[in-house]
Amino acid sequence: MSGPPPRVTICMPACEAETTLDRAIASVRAQTVGDWRLIVADDASGDGTWALAQAAAAADPRITALRQPARLGVMNFATGLERADTPFFVWLAADDYWGPRFLESCLNVLARDARAVSALPRCRWIGRIDGPRTDTLDGPVVQRMRRYLAAPGGTRMYGLMRTAIARAAFPRRAMNAYDWVLMTGILRAGPQIEIPEPMLFRDRTDPLRYAAAVEEFHRARLFRRFPVLAMSLAALRAGHVPLANLGDLAALNLRKHEEYLAVMHPGQFARRLRLFRALGLPIATMPGRGAEVAGQIARTDPARRAAAGRVLVRLARLGDGAAALELGHLRQAGLLRGDARAAFARAGELGLADGWFHAALAGGGDWPRIVGAAHRGSEAARAHLARSRDAGRLPAALADVTAYLLARR
Template sequence: MTGKSPVLDILLTTHNGQEFLEEQVRSIQVQTFEDWRLVVSDDASTDGSVELVKSLAEQDPRIELLPERGPFGSAKANFFHAMEHARAPYIALADQDDVWLPEKLERCLARLQAIEAGRGSETPALVFCDAAVVDRDLEIIAPSFSEHADLLVHDLRLQKLLINNVAAGCTMVFNRALLERALVPQAAETVFMHDWWLVLVAAATGVLEFLDEPLNLYRQHGDNEIGALRRNWRSHLITPLTGGLAIRRNQARLLLDHCGDQMRSEDRACVAEYAQMGSGGPVGSLTHLARSGAWGRPAERVGDAFGAVLLGFQEL
């Protein structure tokens, strides 16, 4: 780059990630797509992460460390802070402990730009790829994160996305139109995670696409904040009973308030019903869930039904 603004901003958040951080940065530096800026937001690290980033930035002017603003207390809050500092037309999110394959940015950005060529750059758009799940030494645990975590990546209807997120932030590349639509003041406090919110806004107001290629090494080492959780019938059943349904309901309310006028009518009707869960007592809450059509797999349906009834009792 020679004085011009980069095409893509990579937003990387850190918190005591020194052990794997340099390996992640090096994998970004050898990307086949080179017109990027790496923006690092640190959350009160005490392990030398900040000093490492400063050293790397001295060697590569494309790397920028944001002024200290923490403690944020969560990856979600840190990523929302980083997103406020994105300036480029395209944005990618990066975890501190992964490794990117060299073609990741090139492949994802090409698909994103193809979407814009057909729909216009003013259309919010997000592309997410698959990832290989690896251990701390980069040995393969599972060749496909989407299969390992049982994600419904080929059914991207909004009513399904209200129930479960399908994309890890570290697999995403999205455009500025989506960023501007998603950055609302209430989001950081309301939504479950930043990446789920981006998925919902893209699906509700623009284009969401899955690139069926494992372009990340998604490292699992025991200290991941979320990680590549393997879902099963127990998690599908239990999550709605432990507060997960209320968070999803609150996300739906924010989505309806912020993006309702941009949604297709059938999506807006679904989200509006889902957002009313908890009202009308147990029966009313269950009725709103049923009318929304936002039903998952069998165990999820049972869990959500019980969760809706409990939510109705709690809000009497």
């Protein structure tokens, strides 16, 4: 095929991706600019990924299919970068896809702004209307590094980059949060500019899986307990992080340490809860955050269920109404021992009207208490009253007050 030489190398790392690979490749072929080359790097998949990659390469001369002889994991991402001979480079995961103007928009941004080293459209989680943060990181290097280290995320590496800078910034060995090493190198070199239109659509991974993933990378206890310590040392050795940002890097390590303990060792997290609250760490201090993490663990992991329950008990004692409410639900479901009604009542005392409603149900469905919970603002109580009225189960004496409460919604 004749035409202009490619400006962009796209690397698509793929592993066991037979259900999504065609969609990702189709989104590349649908781009409004055609001067690209795509390298599909199959990481020794055991399903039909390799056959699909070969078929795509046979159908379009701009596509190359490569297969790793053995599983490389995150270092499979280096495959396309090492082979890139174009001025611009970008990754597209095999379970993600682009809008048609992704490349055109990113190329225009980098052509207009010689300082920028990466351009990234807004991202949406597939099947949802929300997405991760992709706001522009500009200004002095210390400022943009501080903003990045406050909320690194895993999406920023999927922006279009200047190839030489990306190659220099990519880590030489696998580690947990290897992409953060990459991004500190990118941001040390220049800004990343956000494009306001959503054009990157990603498959959302359960956030708790990231905390567990550290077990795959590090055997040493220290590097497991502090999951981004290896990444931090690598970024410092590479000269990516200015000395003025050491405090930001230390704060990031404390946050990830807290997250690791909360997910992998909730019993230890419970014992250190007061310390983590004193340090202002997010899972221990953000209302509802600790309850969300502990509740998810209790519902999905029997081995850590009791320890997660202790986290909820301690959070409830420290004034977290969401933790008390979740504790009540888990007790009511038989997943944790204890008095569900007492936990619901504690949630009510801490300001959650839904706590009073569930306490009333747990106490036998006392109608005056249910009405009282609805009056306090419990949407669950109001919904229960509405269903009971429609089903003819609502006592006649409560008809007028129920109508009044439902009219105030």
